[in-house]
Structures are given as structure tokens and as C-alpha cells.
Amino acid sequence: MKTVIEILTEIRPEFDFTASRDFIADGMLDSFDLVTLVAALDKNWGISIQGTDIVPENFQNLQTIEGLLRKSGAKP
Amino acid sequence: MNFTFRGKRISGVLVVVPANERSFVEEMRNFNFPEGRSLKLKEVMGYDKRRIVEPGVCVSDLAVFGLQHLFAQGLLKREEIDALLLVTQTADHFMPATSSLIQGRLGLKQDMLCLDINQACAGFVIGLMQAFMLLEQESVNKVVLVNADVLSRKASPKDRNIYPMIGDGASITIVERDTADSVIQASVKMDGSRASALTIPAGGLRLPSSPETARLEDVGDNNLRAKDHVFMDGSAIFNFVQTEVPPLIENLLKRAGVSSSEVDYFLCHQPNRFMLEKLADKMKVPHARMPNNVVEHFGNSGSVTIPTVMAYNLRERLLREQLQVCLAGFGGGLAWSAMLLKVGKLAFNKIIEYK
Numbered sequence: 001m002k003t004v005i006e007i008l009t010e011i012r013p014e015f016d017f018t019a020s021r022d023f024i025a026d027g028m029l030d031s032f033d034l035v036t037l038v039a040a041l042d043k044n045w046g047i048s049i050q051g052t053d054i055v056p057e058n059f060q061n062l063q064t065i066e067g068l069l070r071k072s073g074a075k076p
Numbered sequence: 077m078n079f080t081f082r083g084k085r086i087s088g089v090l091v092v093v094p095a096n097e098r099s100f101v102e103e104m105r106n107f108n109f110p111e112g113r114s115l116k117l118k119e120v121m122g123y124d125k126r127r128i129v130e131p132g133v134c135v136s137d138l139a140v141f142g143l144q145h146l147f148a149q150g151l152l153k154r155e156e157i158d159a160l161l162l163v164t165q166t167a168d169h170f171m172p173a174t175s176s177l178i179q180g181r182l183g184l185k186q187d188m189l190c191l192d193i194n195q196a197c198a199g200f201v202i203g204l205m206q207a208f209m210l211l212e213q214e215s216v217n218k219v220v221l222v223n224a225d226v227l228s229r230k231a232s233p234k235d236r237n238i239y240p241m242i243g244d245g246a247s248i249t250i251v252e253r254d255t256a257d258s259v260i261q262a263s264v265k266m267d268g269s270r271a272s273a274l275t276i277p278a279g280g281l282r283l284p285s286s287p288e289t290a291r292l293e294d295v296g297d298n299n300l301r302a303k304d305h306v307f308m309d310g311s312a313i314f315n316f317v318q319t320e321v322p323p324l325i326e327n328l329l330k331r332a333g334v335s336s337s338e339v340d341y342f343l344c345h346q347p348n349r350f351m352l353e354k355l356a357d358k359m360k361v362p363h364a365r366m367p368n369n370v371v372e373h374f375g376n377s378g379s380v381t382i383p384t385v386m387a388y389n390l391r392e393r394l395l396r397e398q399l400q401v402c403l404a405g406f407g408g409g410l411a412w413s414a415m416l417l418k419v420g421k422l423a424f425n426k427i428i429e430y431k
Contacts, residue, residue: 011113011116030297031297031310031311032113032117032236032297033113035117035120035121035350036113036116036117036120038350039119039120039350048353048354048357050318050354050357050358051314051315051317051318051351051354051355051357051358052315052318052319052358054314054315054318054354055311055315056311
């Protein structure tokens, strides 16, 4: 199973996701990256993140993404 | 708003798609993005092949082609058509109504009603509702509902937000009375306060087209678009669909006293695979009962996508048997609509190519 950082880095290898506190404000993830990210998280943890939870504030940093995963039934 | 109709049915469906097929892999070089990211998007959204018109082809061309095919095949007679409804967002002209142009080109009788309806992706259900209402009149026995759009002509090839998913096409749905006492339930909601989420800013009287509105602008995320082009706030539309559509359908089923498991298929508008999978998951509907493959074969052709799902995925079944289906459309307006009805045994249900 991959880690969230590994998944993020596969999507945008040019960025260091450990060095940012706000991936959205820092321009590291656009709206299509979020779609790709959700599909990858779903597949990795065998879950389906609710469509209504696909909002930028849930993808700001590692903590918010892990919180979303827990809410969706995964154990990151 | 809720509606109930009795004794009406769909008797045939014909979809017309342009022969001109485009491939996402070939077109992705137009976008200012790394290939790897575009390919990931292709996999998730289901972008692959789509059909768009050649330059100069209009909605009336697709509609006339389809209706002539039905006349030639003996599936419809000119004199039977008491009303011609056209649902489109891409009319041939401001004036006159494109439905009147279709009537004139086909030499249809004068004793009939032609009506254009300006609706987008919710427009198949809304068009059916109008057809059912007309059939309450004794003088109306057969309504031809045409859904058609050529939105590719208003999309920027440099806008990855919308260009890869746009398809063009037309559908012709024959609607008439049912000798069985069938009951059809429908619900529609509208929210014009969110209209700017899906719009073509220029080209109307509010902001006429000019060299300025035709100029490509950098609109962020490496996309280039002019005010003459269609704009979609993808995130807003996605959230709108996920928030508004499930309760609309749940309330419709509840009102009809039908459980979700009793619905054979949920035939939804087809914006992209990801959005439909998320919608199905939210509604706890197995993906197989909510087909999502139209965008990958034909693109998103607005209100034409629901009849395309019927003709592409359920062609044989709807010819030989009756299925209980829930239709759902959602998009520009904003508008969202759903209808629960039985469809089949259709006289015809097929896709033809416009050449």
C-alpha cells in the first residue's frame, strides 16, 4: 500500500509535498489533480470518498487529507 | 417541483452522431500540460473518443438528417408529427426558432406546433415533460422531441477544462399516448442564481461578439479561453451535482413508492465517468446500473446523452422488453431534473452517423 506522500508525488513529481502547509494555495494541486488524487486514494484504500467531500479545504495538507481518509473509512 | 403524467410513452429513439471522431490522445498535445498528467485524467474521467461536427454544421442539419432517415425507413410519417420540440443551447440563429427551420426544410404540415426550448443537460427530461403536456390535447397524437447541440463550435481547443469532453449530436424521441394506464413521475428544480457556473459570456445582446470577446485569454491553470467560448466552473458543477441530484432522485422514488432496487437502470446525463461513479456511490447504486460510458465513446453532448445511453447500452433490451428506468439530467441553468418511467418495447432504438 502506498503512502499519501507517495501518491501525491506520483501525481506532481515536481513538488516536495513535505515542504508545504497548503498544497492548494501554493499551486501544487489544481482541480483536475484533486480528481486524480481522489481516484488514487479510493483505489489505494478500497474506499469511495464522497463527492461532496471533494472540496479544496480537504486537500490543503497531509493532515486534512488523512482526516478525509479516516472520515471515508480508511486507516492512513 | 413535482409532476405526474398518465398514459404517455416513448415509442422510439434515434441518436445522430457526427462521423467525425476525435481522440483524446491525439488532441491532448493542444493542451499546455505534461502528457503524463493528461493520461491520468483520461483514465479517471473516461476521456477517449468523441464525436464533433465539421465546421459549419448546425443543429438543424443533424435533426433534418435524423428525421429524413426515419421517413426513409418508414419509422415515422411526416403527416403524423403534431408537434416538434427542439431542446438546444446552440440554435442556428437568434431568430427564427430552429424548430421552424427544421419544419420548413422537411416540408412538414402547417397544422402543427414548433417550439424551441433553451435548456442544457437537464433538457431531455424537461423536453419529455413538455411533450407529455402537449399530448393532453386531443389534437396532438404524436410529438417529436429533438435534443441537439453542437457545443464544440463554442469551446476553446486550448481549454482543458471543457474541450476534451465536449461531444455534438442529436436525438429524436417519439412520444405518444399509451393505451396502458402508465404513471410517470417527474421532478425538476432550477437555480438561476448559480447560472454563471456554466455559460457562454459573449455573443448575445448583453455582450455582443467583437474582436475583443474573440481574443484568447490566459484564464489560469494553463488554459486559454475567449469570452465567446463556453465556460464551466468544473468544481462548482461537480459539487452541485453531488449535492442536489441524490435528494432529487430519492424524493422522486419515495413519492412513486418505488425502491432504488426496483429501478432497472439509472440513466443519467453523462458529463464524465468520475462524476457518475461518485454519484452512484453516494446513492448506493451499483455502477452497472448507472452506465457511465457515453463520454468515452461519444463525448458529452448535453441533453442528448440520456437518449445516447439508451441507444448505446440498452439497444436490444429496450426493443424487446420494458424496463423501469430513472432518468436524471443536470447542468446549465442551473437546472436538475429526474423522471421515473417504464421504457420499451420501442419501435426503434439506434445510433446513426451524420456524414
